[in-house]
Amino acid sequence: xxxxxxxxxxxxxxxxxxxxxxxxxxxxxxxxxxxxxxxxxxxxxxxxxxxxxxxxxxxxxxxxxxxxxxxxxxxxxxxxxxxxxxxxxxxxxxxxxxxxxxxxxxxxxxxxxxxxxxxxxxxxxxxxxxxxxxxxxxxxxxxxxxxxxxxxxxxxxxxxxxxxxxxxxxxxxxxxxxxxxxxxxxxxxxxxxxxxxxxxxxxxxxxxxxxxxxxxxxxxxxxxxxxxxxxxxxxxxxxxxxxxxxxxxxxxxxxxxxxxxxxxxx
Numbered sequence: 001x002x003x004x005x006x007x008x009x010x011x012x013x014x015x016x017x018x019x020x021x022x023x024x025x026x027x028x029x030x031x032x033x034x035x036x037x038x039x040x041x042x043x044x045x046x047x048x049x050x051x052x053x054x055x056x057x058x059x060x061x062x063x064x065x066x067x068x069x070x071x072x073x074x075x076x077x078x079x080x081x082x083x084x085x086x087x088x089x090x091x092x093x094x095x096x097x098x099x100x101x102x103x104x105x106x107x108x109x110x111x112x113x114x115x116x117x118x119x120x121x122x123x124x125x126x127x128x129x130x131x132x133x134x135x136x137x138x139x140x141x142x143x144x145x146x147x148x149x150x151x152x153x154x155x156x157x158x159x160x161x162x163x164x165x166x167x168x169x170x171x172x173x174x175x176x177x178x179x180x181x182x183x184x185x186x187x188x189x190x191x192x193x194x195x196x197x198x199x200x201x202x203x204x205x206x207x208x209x210x211x212x213x214x215x216x217x218x219x220x221x222x223x224x225x226x227x228x229x230x231x232x233x234x235x236x237x238x239x240x241x242x243x244x245x246x247x248x249x250x251x252x253x254x255x256x257x258x259x260x261x262x263x264x265x266x
Contacts, residue, residue: 003048007039008149009066009073010118012126014041015181015221017245018259022046025219026266027053031176035163035209039063040153042179047155056157058166064158067149072110074147079104080119087140093120098138105130119143167212178218180209184226203227210237213262220260228258240264 006016015022022042027050034043034057043057066073086097093101101120105111117127119142127133159166163182170176183201206228213220214237222228224244232239241261249255 002151004041004044004152007041007063008070008147008152009039009063009112009115010126011039011041011061011063011114013181013183014039016041017247017257018042018221019045021243021259023049026050027055027177029053029175031170031173032056032179033166033170033176034058034179034181035166036060036180036182037063038181040156042181043156044152046179047153051155054157055155056159056166057153058163059158059160060163062160064153066112066114067152069110069112070147070149072108073112073115076105076108076111076116077119077142077147079108080142081144083140084142084144089141091140093138093140098134101138102134115147164208164212167209171212171216176217178213178216180213180218181221182206182209184223206231207235210235213237215263217264218262219264220262222258222260224256224258228260232260237262 005019007014019041022045027046029052030050032043032046032053032055034040034055037043037057037059038061040057040059040063043055046053047055080101083097083101087093105116111130113127113129113133117125117133120133120138120140121127121136122139123141125136127136167178170178182205185201185203185206210220210231214235220228239260239262241264243259243261245257245259246254247257
């Protein structure tokens, strides 16, 4: 079965750079709760590596709905590649060509605007609707790789609920490991699902999460862009291991991602 090194469709904050470390961790026979499941990449990787684990993916952002229309998205990608002969990679798209591309998008059977915007907006920008997409400057960034999600979440159990409900349901179970990759506080969260995240993941949510994980076996992802180090210290929450990872922010800039292993005794 194919093992994915990145999610089949774009998603803000994928943990691709952490997969090498995740591959070294043992989740055999564990109940793994992916609290902020995002694209499902961590759930996929853990399930593939540990077939006896029960992996529960909290698809709060409804990534599954995008996977469900991946064949239509792939058809649209192929249609947009006709403009590859007119435009070079990352070239600004002129008004005439933009109108032609709009006509192709409008003729498509469905539209995954997050994926489409990854092809047509400047790197790191996302749109959730047609009006939002056309309101921004366009650059030709259509990928040449075929879109496919065959077997991606095989064996993974999907739920769609608030992370607090999952914490309450599983925190007193034996053999549970929580995986927590929340939106980072004090950072831009515009790449996540609209509507659901209008209130964003706030400081109070972060404090609640850390307190609930204090006595649980867990992986907690964060970044030096956020305030997790200070919060853990203020809340007097110890960790087993803190692993930093230097990550590119583009234009030659970097920042440090963080992984905290909590109550991690193998």
